[in-house]
Structures are given as C-alpha cells and as structure tokens.
Amino acid sequence: MNYSWNWSILIQPPYLGWLASGLELTLVISISAWILALIAGTLVGVVGTLPHRIPRMLAATYVDMFRNIPLLLQLFLWFFVVPELLPSRWGFWLKRDLPFPELWTSMLALGLFTSARVAVQVGSGITAVSSGQRMAAVASGMSPAQTYRLVLLPQAFRIVLPPLTSDFLTVFKNSALALTIGVFELTAQSRQIESFTFQGFEAFTAATIVYLVIALLVTFFMRTLERRVALPDTMGAAS
Amino acid sequence: MTKAHIQASRTPAEIVEMPASARVVPISQGRKPMVEISKLYKSYGPIEVLKGCDLVVERGEVVVICGPSGSGKSTLIKCVNGLERFDRGALAVDGVAVGDRASDMTSLRARIGMVFQHFELYPHLTVLQNICLAQVHVLKRSKVEAQAKARALLARVGLPDKEGAYPAQLSGGQQQRVAIARALAMDPVAMLFDEPTSALDPEMIGEVLAVMLELARDGMTMIVVTHEMGFARKAADRVVFMDKGAIVETASTQQFFDEPRAERAKLFLSRILSQ
Numbered sequence: 001m002n003y004s005w006n007w008s009i010l011i012q013p014p015y016l017g018w019l020a021s022g023l024e025l026t027l028v029i030s031i032s033a034w035i036l037a038l039i040a041g042t043l044v045g046v047v048g049t050l051p052h053r054i055p056r057m058l059a060a061t062y063v064d065m066f067r068n069i070p071l072l073l074q075l076f077l078w079f080f081v082v083p084e085l086l087p088s089r090w091g092f093w094l095k096r097d098l099p100f101p102e103l104w105t106s107m108l109a110l111g112l113f114t115s116a117r118v119a120v121q122v123g124s125g126i127t128a129v130s131s132g133q134r135m136a137a138v139a140s141g142m143s144p145a146q147t148y149r150l151v152l153l154p155q156a157f158r159i160v161l162p163p164l165t166s167d168f169l170t171v172f173k174n175s176a177l178a179l180t181i182g183v184f185e186l187t188a189q190s191r192q193i194e195s196f197t198f199q200g201f202e203a204f205t206a207a208t209i210v211y212l213v214i215a216l217l218v219t220f221f222m223r224t225l226e227r228r229v230a231l232p233d234t235m236g237a238a239s
Numbered sequence: 240m241t242k243a244h245i246q247a248s249r250t251p252a253e254i255v256e257m258p259a260s261a262r263v264v265p266i267s268q269g270r271k272p273m274v275e276i277s278k279l280y281k282s283y284g285p286i287e288v289l290k291g292c293d294l295v296v297e298r299g300e301v302v303v304i305c306g307p308s309g310s311g312k313s314t315l316i317k318c319v320n321g322l323e324r325f326d327r328g329a330l331a332v333d334g335v336a337v338g339d340r341a342s343d344m345t346s347l348r349a350r351i352g353m354v355f356q357h358f359e360l361y362p363h364l365t366v367l368q369n370i371c372l373a374q375v376h377v378l379k380r381s382k383v384e385a386q387a388k389a390r391a392l393l394a395r396v397g398l399p400d401k402e403g404a405y406p407a408q409l410s411g412g413q414q415q416r417v418a419i420a421r422a423l424a425m426d427p428v429a430m431l432f433d434e435p436t437s438a439l440d441p442e443m444i445g446e447v448l449a450v451m452l453e454l455a456r457d458g459m460t461m462i463v464v465t466h467e468m469g470f471a472r473k474a475a476d477r478v479v480f481m482d483k484g485a486i487v488e489t490a491s492t493q494q495f496f497d498e499p500r501a502e503r504a505k506l507f508l509s510r511i512l513s514q
Contacts, residue, residue, distance in 0.1 A: 231363055232405045
C-alpha cells in the first residue's frame, strides 16, 4: 500500500479544532438525547406497569413505534416530513426561524428512539420487584405515585442499571447518524478532514479513539454508580 | 369530619340490635365495630375463593383466622384493607365502606397496619428509613418526629441497635419485628397479620409471637391469620375457622379448643395439635 502517513495532521489547525467541535456536538446530542430518553422512557415504563389495560396498551404502542422504525428513518421523518405535516405556521417556524434545526431534530429523534429501549428496561425492572413490595407500600397508605417513586423505582433502577449502561453507550454511537441531516458531529468532522487532506486513516483513527474513550468513561461512570447504589447483601446476616 | 359525623349519627338502638355473638368483647362502648364483613364473595375466574363470609370484629378484639391452605384466609384479610377486591357483599372498617368508590381508601389504609408473610421490608432502605417512609410521606410527619417514633418502636420490638441495618442484614425474625414496628409507626386503629410466622425458622417464631402477644395485651384490634395455635390460645378472644372459602366456625377461643362444633375444625385441630 502506497500511503504517506501524516499523524501530525490531527494536531494542526484547523483540523484539531474540527475534531474538538465534532466531539462537542457528539457529546451535546448524546447527553441531551439520553436525558430525554431517561425521562420519557421512565414515564412510559411506569405507564406500562399500571394495573389498567388502556395505559398499558398506550405504552406498548409507544415502544413498538419508536423501537421498530429504523433510527435513520426516524431522523428523516422528524426532519423532512413532520414540519410539512404540522400547521403551516409551525412548519415555517421549524424550517426557517428555529436556529440549528438539525441539532434539535437529532436530539429529539435519538432521544425518543432510545426512550423506547429505556421504557422496556424500566418496565421489566419494575416487574422484577416483588408484587409484595407494591402491596406493602399501598397497604401503608401510599398513593400510586408515591409507591412508584419511593418503593418500586429505586429498586427497579438498581436492577436495570447494567442493561441501561449499554443503552447509554449505544446513544453515543447512534449519534453519528446525525451527520445524515447535516450535523457536524465527530464522524462528520473526521470525514471532512479526510476529504480536505486525504489523510483518512488518521482522521478515522482519531474518531475511533475518541468514541472508545467516551465509551470507557461512560462504562467507568456507570460502574461507579452501580457500586455506590448497591445494597449490602445478605453476607453480613445477623447473629 | 364527614366520617366522624357518620359515626356519631349511628343511634345506640342500631348497635343493640346487632347479634349477640358479635359482641363478645365489651370494649366497643357503643361505637361501631372495627370491622364488619357481611356476605363477602370473591372469585378468581371460575374458582370461588370466598363464599359469603360474615365476620364482625369489635374494637380491641383479637381474632385468629385459621384453616387449611387455600381456604381463603389470606384473601379475606387482604379484602379488609382493599388489597384484594371482592365481587359481592359489604365490608366496612372503622365505619368506612371498603370497595366503595367514594371511600378514601388511602387514608383508611394508613390507619390499618399490615404485616405480611414475607415481611416486605423495603430492601433499599435502612431499618430506620423503612419505619419513617410512610410516616413522612403519608402522615406528613416531620423527619425528627418520625425518627423519634421509629426509635421508640424499635426499642419496643427489641431491636434498638438495628436502626442503621439494611433488611438483608437481619434475620427473618428481626425483619418481621421491624415490619411490625413499621406498621405500628402509623398509629393504626387495627392490625392485620397475614401468616406472620409462616416464613420463619422455628427458633425465630417465638420472638415475633412475643411482640404480637404484647400488642394484643395492650388492647390493639388484631386480625391474625396463623397456624400458631399456641398464640391463638394465649392471645385470641375468638377463633375463626375457614374451609374452602367459607367461615365454618366462629367461637370464643376456649370453646374452639375445648369443643369445636364443625367436623372440619375438629379434624384440623386434632391434626395440628398432635404435631
């Protein structure tokens, strides 16, 4: 292979700046999407475990919709189709007046897509908490909201923290799809460096390493969180 | 306010008209019984688990419900605070109709303590937090007040040094005593016990029964589903025997043990006492 390596390209202006701004957008999109996913996913997960049939069906429909449509298609639908379907005033505002529409759209699309996965995790976590816990809470006079907030969810989140870690990691990787609607996040910036300098190997290696470091940091953060909220187990059973 | 009003509006005549068998304990002092169950029916699909149960529990009375497994004891006791719904019949606790949409079940449940077979302490909270949770969030007590109450009750159930422990660090008997303290912290008007010692090792049953016995002697209204006939003999005012979803015998404790009338109860007693 006749390729002239030039790693120094990565620390030269403007390319280092491009990578930095790409990283910034990747982090901004991913973390906002994750926060949205946690909030919406927890709500939908809770609704899916309510004793009544209609809310449960609504939650199941939500999950089916956002989990079964490809993320790329969801991005396109939110970006190209939804503004056309809205009343024309709102559509104009979205297309013309809203600053950075591609950024907002990618946060929303990625957040909702991920929320369906979070909803399934949280729902199964709640189901895994014994029914006796719900009974004990209800018997002490707690409202349904208190039962979930004080008794069921704290236990459910502890159970599903490990699978949630992998969803959190997936958000960062999925955020690369935002480049298809014009967000210059990390992957887009490394492609741009490649097309400006023809140093594709260096540019993509840099992006790969940055994604890897993010993943390792997230994993470390989640493991620390798991340890901090872990309950003392039965090993110290009383005398 | 409304509830007090309804209670006050009952005339003494109505109470006198109640069957004499339901008024074995004189503590009621002209007030409504604590629990009134009449003609209670419940089915799970085609299986009828309660077949027209009638039971009146006076204030301050201790009633033990026994009977073979699957006889509907747990279902009946769970109907009392609305954890289980019933299909037909009437059930009132402290004058509040259970199962009526207009009744404030949340505040009623806060006044009825319940102790479960598997303790159901909250595993993510310490013993002290377990006892304070509903006090703070349901009764809106201050944290300081709730903790003082919790500590006093922990001393009462003999676990003053366990407030910082998590449930998994306690033995079954200790967990059940904490569960009793948690229920008592709400200042309940009545306590329901659903097989409180069935999940315990034999050597831990005594410590839980001792706490329950003391509670009974202090005048707490108690409905206890249990197979512990020793406890029934010592603490119960009346024993109710259930079989196949029906109450087949209701008798004073002495009468139940000395001369049970129902054949099924005789058989049950002879088996359980010969063990």
